[in-house]
Amino acid sequence: MTSTSLRRHKATGTLVVLGALLATGVGYAAVTSVAEASAPATAASATLVEEGRQLYLEGCATCHGLGAQGINDGSSYGPSLIGVGAAAVDFQVATGRMPLAAPANQAPRKPPVYTPEQIEALAAYVASLGPGPAIPTEDQYDSSDADLAEGGELFRTNCAQCHNAAGKGGALSEGRYAPTLMNATPKEIYEAMLTGPQNMPNFPDSTMPEEQKQAIIAFVEHLQSGDSPGGFALGSLGPVTEGVFIWTAGLGLLLAAAVWIGAKVR
């Protein structure tokens, strides 16, 4: 076949049109995929966002405002949720800290109120309000290759001041406290570092890169394993439990020994 006969072939027109369509489609997809990946709402998740908005209006708007802009009018307080990102919603709602039972200085961990699907919808809605940290993927909080020793050093520099050197938590001011890390999952630890829930500061990737977060997670998992090579840890709460123990058990034993030594023998 010559080139002339090819051009006049019956199917040529259709093929050209198909080819052009394909090229345009691939090219468009390539150009827009980057933008779409970071766009808050894609066409597929638009219904999810709407579902999340409905849940938000029912359960969250009382404190955070109808537009999630936050309320601080003296009688009630809820911070703005614009730009906090899906990670913050996932952390707060999946650990049961939100919704709050009553306004308080500290939102305690409790069984979650919403199902995982509802949390996903809420997160999608809040993420659609403004750019913020996304829910971390399993790769991000996978600590299997992390450096445990580095994690320990980072933990003592950045976390231990509030959460205690053994991760048991500690008191802050006016009823606030840094919670224990003993039941925190790697995903929750990652989200907490990324978003800084409640009074916790945040530790973004720009000051604490991902592999450092993984190292910290590895160290917390090590703390959670409960190894206490030094013996009875007494809850790792420091002078409180240690003091109670030595003043009761320790002094009690000494008193018993003194009574025994002094007792008259028949």
Added chain:
Amino acid sequence: MSDSQGKDLATVEHGEAPLYPLPPHRPRTTDTDPRAARRAQRQVATQFALSAVLTVGFFVAYWVVPVDQTVELGPFGVWSLSNLLLGLTLGGAILLIGTGAIHWAKKLMSDEEIVDERHPLGSPEEDRAAAKEMFDTGLAESGFAERKIVRRSLIGALLLFPLPFIAFLRDMGPMPGTSLRNTIWKKGTRIVVDVSGQPLRPEDLQVGTLVSASPEGLDEIQEEEGTQNARAKASIILVRMSPDEIRSDQSPEGETWAYEGILAYSKICTHVGCPIALYQRRTHHLLCPCHQSTFDLADSGNVVFGPAARRMPQLPITVDDEGYLVAQSDFTQPVGPSFWERG
């Protein structure tokens, strides 16, 4: 007893009968029954022998049990087997020596009660008179009273002699000089993240971010000096808050010590120098875990609670030509706990 009036009633003159006679002595079963005594002897010897066995057990545990071997102890968690065995054997060995000795003393050693009566503390009159006479004789024979030049030169020599020991105190120095007032921060020193050493740009910090930071080059100085003194003074924390939340900072009129809401404060508590980084991002309060001093970083680092007497020193910061956060100067006041000359 006739002259005991007006004296401590429990005091008995030499040679007098005791005021409170002892109750009658009651023999123990080990005193009366030889079989009981032999049993007690066996019990004591068994405790000492067990102690010896435990000491040998200590060496067995020390050489045989690997240090990283752990053991599960039910509700008490996972323990190091080596630590556990070393503690039990060594502690048990000394405990059994103690209990064995007490058992020995209580059951077998003589239990005859003996009372050592309390007598007046002063020596008898004649002893005192003899001592005074001896002193007077010595004074007269040595000529200490008459020979003034000898006496005075001796007193002078004795007064001068302690002075060298005061001079030795100087070797506890040198005096700290200005080192309590200075840190290694100076104009243009880059601020780096503690542990990782990463330099920081303002955009690396979000609102609510806390960074424990130190001056660039700290590690070299630490290695050179061989101490952690430089780190102890120069450690800082960086926080970023939205600029409208900062009610005041320590920069004087016409100067800006913060950079776009980023504030740098010393990490060393002004009370007794604990390193502190308990930062509550919503209240902007910085708490010290040692004595609960609380500083308001949104308000010049002022003390809002606790025993600290001075606000947390602020480090003036800005950015250099390459956009990295740097110090504008050293701290303008001494960091850490108070000292006398500080005023």
